Amino acid sequence: MRSMPLLLALCACAPAIVVPPRTAVERTERSAREVELCVLFQERFTRPRYNGVAELSFEPWDFAIASVAVKHPSAGLVIIDPAFGRSIGRDLELAGPMVMLLMGTERGKQPLVDVMDDAGLSASDVQYALATHTHWDHIGALGDLPNAKVLLPRSELTWNSPFHGSFDHGVMTHHLKRAKQNLWAFDFNGPPIDGFAASFDVFGDGSIVAVPIPGHTPGSTAFLVRGNERTYLFTGDATWTSRGIELPAHKLLTAVDFDLPTLADTIGRLKAFNDNRPDVKIIPAHDGAALASLPQCQQQGKPGQR
Template identity: 35%
Template sequence: MKKLSGVVVVVLLAATLAFAWTFTPRPLPVPDAPGPQLPPPPAVRATIAVAETGVLESNALFAYRGGGFEPRPFGMDVFVVRHPQGTLLFEAGFGRHLHEHLQSVPWLMRVLSKVQPATPLDAQLKAAGLPPERLAGVFLTHTHWDHVGALQDLPGVPVYLPRVERDFIAHGGEATALLRSFGELNYRLYDFDGPPYAGFAASHDVFGDGSVVVVPAGGHTPGAVVAFVRGADHDYALIGDQAWQREGVDIPAEKPWLSRLMVDDDAAGVRRNLVDLHRLQQANPRLLVVPSHDRRVTATLPRLAPAQS
């Protein structure tokens, strides 16, 4: 009996050490060759502004391998992209019914995080002179619950998704349960009908002038995308949850095992994307890589301002 309990203690100790190891620093290997260049700046530029829909309290430990225990507010931020042909949202963040929506969230996620809503997105948009009927559409970097909540408050607005991500809503388990619960939205499916772009295999040029280009970057979810927005002073790569915090791209470093287990569909795909984004960032000094949830990055972008009356 004594021998058996000794074995149990050793096994538990080994499991604890192995689990702790999954949080330790482990930079991803980066090839030596220079990264790809973005195409030359297009003639027409887009502008970007941020609307904050709330915060999920977390910490660096869960965001990337090697992160410490310091608290990190994960911003639920929406990017308002204005272009002469129309205004788009990228992401939809938290909605008005956040606490109801939380019931659909994986329990471990609920236990590990505390949420704080901000002014509802639809109210912020209305104050900025952007009621739903004035929006050309919402692009989602992927369909997880924390990126889609406010779609419920923007009835009828077109929701743009690549085909494979539209299919993922049906079989994405708890992570896409919230979007499933919204039923049939005004989905518009798009294909990656354009050439390779910035090292990614294909592209979809939203306005046809190179100012807003979406590329396939599956991994976090099968149809996850990265959106490039070409502005006057900066180019932006809206990378969704490829990395939860900028260190994921800067180091580059993947999420620790527990986080990957909870949220990443294909960890190898995310690793490839992180290395590609790291190299792209190094080769393009004008490019700002923007993880959806890193407030230290999104706080540097212009805010969505109320319309002048």
């Protein structure tokens, strides 16, 4: 069916997205260390596009749950968004029937560590874990990475620290508790870059730079990663699809977003970035087609897949 750009009635209350002028995205030239990266899919299936973005379209949305592995030459193995843990079945039960309606059952979902194993990567080799935000489907595997230092923005940890119970604002507190010994807070104490208000250079070499993209959660973070073939911007759940940035548009289901006016500002910035930086590939966390533009993590010796 032809796509009809139409904001649905359900989204009529979402604040308008104002796109800043292209000139607001001043390209920050900086030297950066190049790193290898690859994707670890834990679930992938097709849904109608309107499930993911407020656009009345039955075009397919390649929905995915995935993590990204970055092989840093000195810091070691880094995982961005360690998504499904070994406890995925129990996590779905704790999340309750509404989430199960949206996300399905345990069937078809693979824990990160199993996918890593298939790709010849060891969970115990992961030195750092980063997350675009702390919702349950982005940090479920934290407790399965015994040696990983977990770096999260202070703004996100301040937000979720009073949470209790098994499932609060999309956060499962046991995921954070399991990682507690290894949890480190960071601040966005670096300069504004590329239209984003501030930055945090994770390893001090420009290979992975975190920028704040608040709204979906207060401490939501995008990661600019300098791959050796191209640069990627991992944008978490600011939008669920690339289409959300291209239009730009909110999700259809805005109840999952913490602060909609702030998110509208973030999506506007991402749209301006997208228009002004065609050299960077933007990757929303649940856009399987965008994620598939990364090489898939493979056992050495096996041919790479795209």
